[in-house]
Amino acid sequence: MPNAMPRLPHPSFRDRVKRDPALRSPGERMAERKPVAAPEFRAKKERGERIVVVTAYDAPSAYYADQAGVDALLVGDSLAMVVLGYETTLPVTLDEMLHHVRAVVRARPKALVIADLPFLSYQVSPEEALRSAGRMLKDGGAGAVKVEGGAAIAPTVERLVDAGIPVMGHLGMTPQSVHRFGGWRVQPRQADAARALLADARALEAAGAFSLVLEMIPAEVARRVTAGLKIPTIGIGAGPECDGQVQVFHDLLGLCWTLAPKHAKRYADAGRVIRQALEEYAADVRAGTFPAEENTFHQRDLEDPDSWTG
Ligand code: KIV
Numbered sequence: 001m002p003n004a005m006p007r008l009p010h011p012s013f014r015d016r017v018k019r020d021p022a023l024r025s026p027g028e029r030m031a032e033r034k035p036v037a038a039p040e041f042r043a044k045k046e047r048g049e050r051i052v053v054v055t056a057y058d059a060p061s062a063y064y065a066d067q068a069g070v071d072a073l074l075v076g077d078s079l080a081m082v083v084l085g086y087e088t089t090l091p092v093t094l095d096e097m098l099h100h101v102r103a104v105v106r107a108r109p110k111a112l113v114i115a116d117l118p119f120l121s122y123q124v125s126p127e128e129a130l131r132s133a134g135r136m137l138k139d140g141g142a143g144a145v146k147v148e149g150g151a152a153i154a155p156t157v158e159r160l161v162d163a164g165i166p167v168m169g170h171l172g173m174t175p176q177s178v179h180r181f182g183g184w185r186v187q188p189r190q191a192d193a194a195r196a197l198l199a200d201a202r203a204l205e206a207a208g209a210f211s212l213v214l215e216m217i218p219a220e221v222a223r224r225v226t227a228g229l230k231i232p233t234i235g236i237g238a239g240p241e242c243d244g245q246v247q248v249f250h251d252l253l254g255l256c257w258t259l260a261p262k263h264a265k266r267y268a269d270a271g272r273v274i275r276q277a278l279e280e281y282a283a284d285v286r287a288g289t290f291p292a293e294e295n296t297f298h299q300r301d302l303e304d305p306d307s308w309t310g
Pocket of ligand 1: 055074075076077078079116213215236246247248
């Protein structure tokens with residue numbers, strides 16, 4: 001008796017790849033990834049998904065972080081310290097930040113690019129803040145900005161948000177206030193300061209911030225702030241119960257020549273790898289073994305210098 005069952009076409013490898021995400025190459029998965037926009041942060045909190053943020057300061061760091069699938073790239077003013085060699089974040093200018101934002105955007109990441117507004121580019125007045133933030137989006141191509149400060153900065157946050165600019169807040173050990181704190185210190189340690197931080201967080205949420213960085217604050221305080229907000233908290237030295245984490249690229253990869261902070265975990269020793277590679281290069285040059293034949297260009301008809309020198 002003939003088989004009455006219709007024969008299903010055998011799925012080609014290409015079809016299987018389309019259906020089974022596990023079989024796709026990282027490049028294919030990246031190409032299919034949707035660009036991340038600021039509202040996705042809150043949606044992730046609602047779905048209980050942790051948010052991954054890392055700093056990036058140039059096209060290669062943006063490219064590799066994006067390939068790793070992070071949700072957002074923060075062009076942090078930490079670049080003053082880890083890229084430009086300053087001791088604090090205060091000296092970096094808006095134009096310098098913009099230069100790095102553009103480089104990150106040129107890597108065409110799918111991750112949200114958040115541009116840090118540097119010291120004194122937004123504190124003087126909401127109008128000046130709007131001009132500075134506007135440049136980050138209009139000239140830089142960023143998708144959001146970040147500002148430091150609590151309730152005092154809330155009217156500025158509101159002004160930016162009203163103009164259509166997504167704003168990330170930043171509380172706790174805010175590096176632009178390092179001189180007021182007298183150094184890099186965990187904030188807050190006392191109950192009244194913890195209460196004030198919670199009020200600041202609520203003020204930023206009410207002003208329209210889409211998320212909040214909590215830097216170097218006790219995990220107990222971060223947990224309470226996180227539970228009390230609808231917008232996600234992104235911790236750096238604020239314990240495991242924030243809605244996401246942010247880390248400095250150079251700290252994660254062992255590229256800092258100074259001591260890495262306690263809150264950072266080193267996932268690679270790229271500094272050692274780079275130094276070893278450059279030592280080998282130097283040794284090859286000194287020994288005359290670099291460049292080798294495969295690194296050399298030839299033009300055989302110019303071999304005899306008498307044929308082309310006078
Ligand atoms: O500038 C920066 O990198 C930051 C993060 C540490 C949150 O603000």
